[in-house]
Amino acid sequence: MKTVQPHPTEKLSSLHPGEIAIIVSIHAEEPLHQRLLAMGFRTGKKIELIRRARFSGPLQVRIGTTDILLRKAEAEKISVHRP
Numbered sequence: 001m002k003t004v005q006p007h008p009t010e011k012l013s014s015l016h017p018g019e020i021a022i023i024v025s026i027h028a029e030e031p032l033h034q035r036l037l038a039m040g041f042r043t044g045k046k047i048e049l050i051r052r053a054r055f056s057g058p059l060q061v062r063i064g065t066t067d068i069l070l071r072k073a074e075a076e077k078i079s080v081h082r083p
Helices: 030-038
Strands: 020-026 046-052 059-063 066-070 078-081
Touching: 020 030
Parallel strands: none
Antiparallel strands: 020 046, 020 078, 046 059, 059 066
């Protein structure tokens, strides 16, 4: 019998431009968590890193057809896995 290994997770901030991942969880304080939910960040949703600004600047991500800019600190609170 095979055992199913869970997908290894990493932070959204560790992705490189052009990479696609699936949101596994969001570990943020309640106000930020609610704001991310309102912008479409949900467990199981596909997310693509479009670009990252220089010098630890914001990350541009795409969920569906919506592009969103996130601070690196916010992106580090989102766990993802690559399909």
